[in-house]
Amino acid sequence: MTYNPYNKKMQEPTKILSEEHQFILKVIGALNRECDALEKGKSIDKNFFERAIDFIRNYADKFHHAKEEDILFKELCKDDVNMHCNPTEQMRYEHDLGRNFVKGIEQALKENNKKKVLENARGYTQLLQDHISKEDNILYPMADEALNEEKKKSMLKKFKEAESKRFTKGTKEKYLELANEFEKWQKDK
Numbered sequence: 658m659t660y661n662p663y664n665k666k667m668q669e670p671t672k673i674l675s676e677e678h679q680f681i682l683k684v685i686g687a688l689n690r691e692c693d694a695l696e697k698g699k700s701i702d703k704n705f706f707e708r709a710i711d712f713i714r715n716y717a718d719k720f721h722h723a724k725e726e727d728i729l730f731k732e733l734c735k736d737d738v739n740m741h742c743n744p745t746e747q748m749r750y751e752h753d754l755g756r757n758f759v760k761g762i763e764q765a766l767k768e769n770n771k772k773k774v775l776e777n778a779r780g781y782t783q784l785l786q787d788h789i790s791k792e793d794n795i796l797y798p799m800a801d802e803a804l805n806e807e808k809k810k811s812m813l814k815k816f817k818e819a820e821s822k823r824f825t826k827g828t829k830e831k832y833l834e835l836a837n838e839f840e841k842w843q844k845d846k
């Protein structure tokens with residue numbers, strides 16, 4: 658059956674984002690293992706990195722980070738939401754740092770520069786692993802507490818709208834399959 662987090666009963670919007678993290682982490686795991694192989698002397702597998710960049714740009718950024726930036730973070734910055742601190746600026750900044758690392762990987766591929774591929778890919782995986790851990794363990798629990806049921810319901814609706822606006826039918830499934838394939842393929846190596 659096709660993966661669809663909305664099929665489940667009413668849930669926290671952050672649960673959907675956390676589930677998306679699991680797919681992003683599969684690609685990050687594959688990137689780390691590919692970096693290990695590069696360090697051991699393997700030459701650059703351009704096709705692997707290009708597919709990883711496609712996933713990061715479209716799924717991690719356009720699909721996931723956009724929902725955070727345009728919906729969750731905006732909601733958390735409203736005056737009537739009470740949080741003892743608001744880490745969303747830092748989270749936005751980290752999304753930008755991630756985008757720069759991805760540009761760096763892309764540039765390094767053009768130059769066929771292994772050292773630069775490694776620096777930027779490792780920079781990205783480290784940044785995103787930390788970032789995801791902060792969101793899952795700190796920001797999302799804070800959001801679950803700070804947002805009332807009405808806001809959560811409206812956010813779930815906005816999530817759905819954003820998904821169908823950004824992704825045509827089947828696009829999300831294509832990226833989830835890629836993440837699963839990367840995870841399996843890298844483990845089988």
Ligand SMILES: [Fe+2]
Pocket residue numbers: 722725748752788792
């Ligand atoms: Fe984020």
Ligand SMILES: [Fe+2]
Pocket residue numbers: 674678721722725789792
């Ligand atoms: Fe996230």
